[in-house]
Amino acid sequence: MIKVYKDKIEASEAMAEDLKTIALNSVKENGRFTIALTGGSSPIPLYNLLKEKPLVDEIPWDKTYIFWGDERCVPFDHEDNNAKMAWDTFLDFIPIPLDHVYRMNSEVHPRQGAEEYEKELKNHFKDSDPVFDLILLGMGADGHTASIFPGSGVIHEKEKWVDRGYNMELNSDRITLTAPLINQAKNIFFGVYGEGKAETLKNVIEGEYNPLELPSQLIKPDHGNLVWYTDEAAAALLESK
Numbered sequence: 001m002i003k004v005y006k007d008k009i010e011a012s013e014a015m016a017e018d019l020k021t022i023a024l025n026s027v028k029e030n031g032r033f034t035i036a037l038t039g040g041s042s043p044i045p046l047y048n049l050l051k052e053k054p055l056v057d058e059i060p061w062d063k064t065y066i067f068w069g070d071e072r073c074v075p076f077d078h079e080d081n082n083a084k085m086a087w088d089t090f091l092d093f094i095p096i097p098l099d100h101v102y103r104m105n106s107e108v109h110p111r112q113g114a115e116e117y118e119k120e121l122k123n124h125f126k127d128s129d130p131v132f133d134l135i136l137l138g139m140g141a142d143g144h145t146a147s148i149f150p151g152s153g154v155i156h157e158k159e160k161w162v163d164r165g166y167n168m169e170l171n172s173d174r175i176t177l178t179a180p181l182i183n184q185a186k187n188i189f190f191g192v193y194g195e196g197k198a199e200t201l202k203n204v205i206e207g208e209y210n211p212l213e214l215p216s217q218l219i220k221p222d223h224g225n226l227v228w229y230t231d232e233a234a235a236a237l238l239e240s241k
């Protein structure tokens with residue numbers, strides 16, 4: 001499903017409400033809400049809403065478990081660190097138990113960090129399949145999502161839940177959830193905004209299937225719901241909106 005809003009703020013308000021609904025339903029059904037956050041700049045308006053009334057009081061933070069979809073291999077206090085961005089933007093301001101927040105270990109070799117995180121996930125999902133209630137994703141103008149970049153080896157990964165991602169353009173090492181894990185989620189929200197992504201968004205959604213060049217095309221939930229939250233600028237070239 002593709003939802004088109006006037007701008008990123010309106011889209012983030014809608015996404016925040018939908019996130020709250022999923023959180024409440026997940027807690028009602030399973031006693032907990034497990035979410036994976038995305039990095040980048042697109043989710044910041046959403047994260048800001050989560051620490052403000054009414055949402056900060058309505059979301060069951062004491063039964064929420066927070067993971068990440070990917071992380072840059074930089075120290076936690078580095079400005080590019082996704083976990084730092086989330087802590088600075090909202091996690092520091094909500095009543096979530098500290099032991100419910102699982103950041104990726106970005107200070108070791110990415111393969112070690114990936115193995116450690118996979119163990120954390122296996123422990124969290126020990127009594128069930130690794131099904132996130134919600135995974136938040138962004139999309140780069142090059143078609144990447146999480147840290148699954150064009151031409152990278154993790155595109156072909158079928159078994160691992162977490163792997164090394166590598167951004168050749170920026171020569172930056174990453175840790176990322178893999179597409180097979182992401183696709184098991186009950187709900188996946190993409191947040192894609194701005195005219196700079198319009199052509200890529202059209203190619204990803206309406207173009208030929210070519211995940212080597214457009215890794216965001218790997219994201220097709222096995223059983224869950226996929227919703228694209230976009231603004232008019234990013235959706236401008238879409239036929240199917």
Ligand code: 6PG
Nearest residue numbers: 039040041042138139140145146
């Ligand atoms: C990251 C994200 C990445 C992001 C896209 C879009 O670690 O940067 O996980 O996949 O979602 O690069 O980034 P923007 O939201 O900044 O455009």
